[in-house]
Amino acid sequence: MDTETKKQLQIKACMVRMGVIEGVFNAKSGHPGGSLSIADILTYLYFDHMKIDPANPLDEDRDRLVLSKGHTAPALYAALAHRGFFPVAELKNLRKPGAMLQGHPNMKLTPGVDMSTGSLGQGISTAVGMALGGKIDNKSFRVFAVLGDGEIEEGQVWEAAMFASAKGLDNLVAVVDNNNLQIDGSVAEVNSPYPIPEKFRAFGWNVIEIYGHSFDEIDAAFKAAADFKGKPTAIIAKTVKGRGVSFMEDQCGWHGKAPDAGQYEQAMEELKAKLKELEA
Amino acid sequence: MADIIKTATRDAYGKALVELGERDEGLIVLDADLAAATKTAMFRSAYPERFFDAGIAEENLVGVAAGLSTTGHKVFASSFAMFLAGRAFEQVRNTIGYPHLDVKLGATHAGISVGEDGASHQCCEDIALMRTIPGMVIINPADDVEARAAVFAAYEFDGPVYLRFGRLAVPRINDPDTYKFEIGKGIVLREGADVTISATGLMVNEAIAACEMLAAEGISAELINIHTIKPLDTELILASAAKTGAIVTAEEHSVIGGLGSAVAEAVCESAPVPVCRVGVEDKFGSSGPAVEMLKIYGLTAENIADKARKAIALKK
Numbered sequence: 001m002d003t004e005t006k007k008q009l010q011i012k013a014c015m016v017r018m019g020v021i022e023g024v025f026n027a028k029s030g031h032p033g034g035s036l037s038i039a040d041i042l043t044y045l046y047f048d049h050m051k052i053d054p055a056n057p058l059d060e061d062r063d064r065l066v067l068s069k070g071h072t073a074p075a076l077y078a079a080l081a082h083r084g085f086f087p088v089a090e091l092k093n094l095r096k097p098g099a100m101l102q103g104h105p106n107m108k109l110t111p112g113v114d115m116s117t118g119s120l121g122q123g124i125s126t127a128v129g130m131a132l133g134g135k136i137d138n139k140s141f142r143v144f145a146v147l148g149d150g151e152i153e154e155g156q157v158w159e160a161a162m163f164a165s166a167k168g169l170d171n172l173v174a175v176v177d178n179n180n181l182q183i184d185g186s187v188a189e190v191n192s193p194y195p196i197p198e199k200f201r202a203f204g205w206n207v208i209e210i211y212g213h214s215f216d217e218i219d220a221a222f223k224a225a226a227d228f229k230g231k232p233t234a235i236i237a238k239t240v241k242g243r244g245v246s247f248m249e250d251q252c253g254w255h256g257k258a259p260d261a262g263q264y265e266q267a268m269e270e271l272k273a274k275l276k277e278l279e280a
Numbered sequence: 281m282a283d284i285i286k287t288a289t290r291d292a293y294g295k296a297l298v299e300l301g302e303r304d305e306g307l308i309v310l311d312a313d314l315a316a317a318t319k320t321a322m323f324r325s326a327y328p329e330r331f332f333d334a335g336i337a338e339e340n341l342v343g344v345a346a347g348l349s350t351t352g353h354k355v356f357a358s359s360f361a362m363f364l365a366g367r368a369f370e371q372v373r374n375t376i377g378y379p380h381l382d383v384k385l386g387a388t389h390a391g392i393s394v395g396e397d398g399a400s401h402q403c404c405e406d407i408a409l410m411r412t413i414p415g416m417v418i419i420n421p422a423d424d425v426e427a428r429a430a431v432f433a434a435y436e437f438d439g440p441v442y443l444r445f446g447r448l449a450v451p452r453i454n455d456p457d458t459y460k461f462e463i464g465k466g467i468v469l470r471e472g473a474d475v476t477i478s479a480t481g482l483m484v485n486e487a488i489a490a491c492e493m494l495a496a497e498g499i500s501a502e503l504i505n506i507h508t509i510k511p512l513d514t515e516l517i518l519a520s521a522a523k524t525g526a527i528v529t530a531e532e533h534s535v536i537g538g539l540g541s542a543v544a545e546a547v548c549e550s551a552p553v554p555v556c557r558v559g560v561e562d563k564f565g566s567s568g569p570a571v572e573m574l575k576i577y578g579l580t581a582e583n584i585a586d587k588a589r590k591a592i593a594l595k596k
Contacts, residue, residue: 060352107350107379115347116379119370125340126375129347132332136308137351156371159340167332 019078027095035075054084068123069148085112121154131172150182165204179241200234212237292427294319342371361390365406377413391532395570402565408537422484425454429461466513472502483530489581526591535559554594
């Protein structure tokens with residue numbers, strides 16, 4: 001990936017992170033930790049990789065993204081808003097009564113949201129259904145499912161994984177946001193899903209392992225997935241929960257908690273400083 | 281008298297899917313390793329390239345159906361009622377019901393008439409479960425004629441529909457040449473003055489016999505076939521209740537949460553009359569021949585007639 005593209009993505013990712021903090025702070029609830037860990041990958045997908053058109057969010061030939069880890073909607077919303085699907089100002093209405101931006105994604109209310117999600121383990125099956133639809137119709141669109149590492153403790157994920165490889169859905173990519181933390185502790189301690197790559201390989205998937213905050217690695221992985229034929233691809237991304245806000249990084253407690261006013265100021269200061277540095 | 285035609289509603293479902301498959305080249309049918317039993321195997325034989333087996337994985341089946349429906353395909357997903365409405369309840373609720381997707385759930389082997397397989401497979405809770413999902417249409421056809429019409433109506437309907445079919449061959453009670461089906465519209469099969477019997481599914485045939493028994497005693501029963509449990513034809517039920525002043529409901533389902541509950545809820549809130557329910561009492565099923573199971577669990581014309589007498593006695 002060239003330097004300028006990478007820099008522009010880093011700038012967008014910083015703005016997405018600010019949107020996450022803005023939304024969760026104003027809502028006084030939400031899930032900042034996992035939103036920040038997936039922010040770089042969502043930024044890459046929406047600003048560089050996916051074939052989408054904010055002016056035509058229901059285009060039948062578009063690429064689709066299912067945020068199976070639906071609680072990290074603040075990151076999805078921030079990416080969609082900055083990509084032009086709806087006004088950035090809407091992010092402040094997250095979780096408010098009557099708001100377009102529900103606590104978890106709602107495909108009928110929010111332009112650019114391809115599936116309603118939130119109940120873990122279910123989104124990947126719908127992504128599999130979309131990929132199957134693409135194969136049936138010989139369409140070239142591709143489908144991305146974004147999962148949490150705790151989420152893959154759900155049995156349905158493996159039902160979907162089995163089906164996707166059995167039907168040869170190479171137009172499907174599943175991303176596992178491996179930030180290693182879930183509500184009750186580290187995923188290793190709670191009910192270890194490790195080793196994750198071996199599990200997906202055993203289910204017949206092409207597997208790529210990356211560091212999920214390196215745009216070079218992200219870019220190489222998604223391009224390799226696009227070129228891989230015959231099997232769906234799982235991208236296992238090592239990430240840092242709370243990435244980009246110093247006091248939230250790698251802290252289980254920031255899974256589902258809003259910052260108070262002082263913490264909000266500090267988080268925004270850090271992100272603004274980062275943005276200024278990138279734009280210099 | 282002509283021979284009585286007996287067909288399981290699941291057979292009518294399978295045949296109707298084949299007919300629809302001819303009409304709509306985009307129609308997709310999914311199953312979960314029960315194609316021979318749910319009768320989607322008929323569609324598989326006719327259109328193998330448009331049939332997909334999810335294997336024994338109903339949660340994923342429902343999610344795949346939801347995703348497929350967003351790519352412009354009409355989708356029917358099938359399994360037994362126990363696994364589709366039961367095991368996959370939350371998937372149906374969150375990935376089909378909440379986004380109001382255009383997915384049809386073809387649930388077979390509903391109710392106690394599953395027979396020998398016993399309680400683990402006799403689903404008497406599915407109507408109750410599906411009724412709680414906003415926007416879900418629930419259709420429980422009485423015979424093969426109604427089942428075919430219900431499948432076509434569900435296909436035309438834009439949104440989620442739960443179609444409830446049985447394993448047991450049941451007598452044809454409708455005339456295929458004149459039968460008209462409309463989602464949400466009950467059918468008055470017999471007019472009466474003393475009691476309203478609202479029945480659904482295979483209990484409609486039992487209710488017809490119950491009406492004859494009651495007529496022999498001088499009791500005039502009005503019989504309504506409620507094929508659509510949601511949305512309920514409240515207008516028709518209230519009008520009939522106003523006329524007769526007493527209601528009996530009859531369904532092959534738990535007395536908790538099904539047609540009986542729906543009818544009671546409807547009349548309680550506007551024009552209360554006694555409502556006596558015929559259904560599976562609050563207990564699990566058991567193994568045995570389907571016809572015997574129906575008798576053992578009180579799903580009979582005799583029980584409907586008994587409850588009718590009771591409902592009439594309760595009138596003020």
